[in-house]
Amino acid sequence: MRDRIAHIDTLITNPEVIRDQQKYRELMKERARASEVIAAYDEARGIERSIYETEEMLRDEGDAAIRELAEAELTELRQRAEVSDAKLKELLMPRDPLADKAVIMEIRAGTGGEEAALFAADLYRMYTRYADGRKWKLEVMSMSETELGGMKEIIFSIAGGAAYERLMSESGVHRVQRVPATENSGRIHTSAVTVAVLPEMEETEIEIKPDELRIDVMRSSGPGGQSVNTTDSAVRITHLPTGIVIHCQDEKSQIKNKAKAMRILRARLFEIEDQKRQAERSAERRSQVGSGDRSERIRTYNFPQNRLTDHRIDLTLYKLDLIMEGELDELLNALVAWHRERSMENFEREPA
Numbered sequence: 001m002r003d004r005i006a007h008i009d010t011l012i013t014n015p016e017v018i019r020d021q022q023k024y025r026e027l028m029k030e031r032a033r034a035s036e037v038i039a040a041y042d043e044a045r046g047i048e049r050s051i052y053e054t055e056e057m058l059r060d061e062g063d064a065a066i067r068e069l070a071e072a073e074l075t076e077l078r079q080r081a082e083v084s085d086a087k088l089k090e091l092l093m094p095r096d097p098l099a100d101k102a103v104i105m106e107i108r109a110g111t112g113g114e115e116a117a118l119f120a121a122d123l124y125r126m127y128t129r130y131a132d133g134r135k136w137k138l139e140v141m142s143m144s145e146t147e148l149g150g151m152k153e154i155i156f157s158i159a160g161g162a163a164y165e166r167l168m169s170e171s172g173v174h175r176v177q178r179v180p181a182t183e184n185s186g187r188i189h190t191s192a193v194t195v196a197v198l199p200e201m202e203e204t205e206i207e208i209k210p211d212e213l214r215i216d217v218m219r220s221s222g223p224g225g226q227s228v229n230t231t232d233s234a235v236r237i238t239h240l241p242t243g244i245v246i247h248c249q250d251e252k253s254q255i256k257n258k259a260k261a262m263r264i265l266r267a268r269l270f271e272i273e274d275q276k277r278q279a280e281r282s283a284e285r286r287s288q289v290g291s292g293d294r295s296e297r298i299r300t301y302n303f304p305q306n307r308l309t310d311h312r313i314d315l316t317l318y319k320l321d322l323i324m325e326g327e328l329d330e331l332l333n334a335l336v337a338w339h340r341e342r343s344m345e346n347f348e349r350e351p352a
Helices: 002-011 015-019 021-060 064-092 113-133 163-170 254-280 283-289 329-349
Strands: 103-109 137-145 151-159 172-178 189-199 213-218 234-239 244-248 297-302 307-310 315-317
Touching: 002 021, 015 021, 021 064, 103 113, 103 163, 103 254, 113 137, 113 151, 113 172, 113 189, 137 244, 137 254, 151 163, 163 189, 163 329, 189 254, 234 254, 244 254, 307 329, 315 329
Parallel strands: 172 297
Antiparallel strands: 103 151, 103 189, 137 151, 172 189, 213 234, 234 244, 297 307, 307 315
């Protein structure tokens, strides 16, 4: 890795590489990751040397007070070594090639009528605040609102460092328990919202033939079906081989709506291919990593108790109010660690 960093340092002085901004970014990202591994390796070796030197001192030291201090230091060093080794092992694991991909998130109201639509809007606001906090770029691609300010559906993209790695675990059914704003009796209702998180794919990564598409244009409509503009700017794309239909109308430009619809279509086609690949894996592996089926209930938001429970990792946090304001790091850190642990188990189990 040290040799590779030296080679990258040579490459990035090449004018052709500098002109190719995508290549330049990829090289700098690779360099940063290699530097992180080297730093962890140097730290682990440093601790290892300190343990060796302390053990040598213990063998030669006769003073009881100094021996006691050395033994205490040795205990601390061994604890640090465990943490350091675990960090290095994690960094050396094969990383999901999609980890840094931008994502397309789809939030849809499920059971619960208007209350589900209102909670869908709350989840969108939560993810928006989290993205803002991490300086990620968020772009709305398609949205269908209700008259009370809820969302039947919203599709948006998020781009930023490790976006897919941190958000992939959000796919699934999110259940909410609270007293709806429309409820006069104070009775707690249970509603559900479905979230899908798809890695955004480039045009070169997913091939879509023009003859596989049917493209219709129409006027955009707002809540209740009323027309919101006088031009045919809304676009509906049907992918004939799969029957997938994408509708985009948020932009005033037909060209921009078509471009957004194609981005969503590529992400969904990749999801279909990925599900096929997962289905071809062994039953043992599927049982370990989960099916990834977004119909599975993954989380419960209980507002009266200010409680969030993630059912996959048995994690309960009593700070739902802060989580809904976008403070997701504690939850997402635990989910990233959970995925990495399972990836490591599968990696270690695979034959060399």
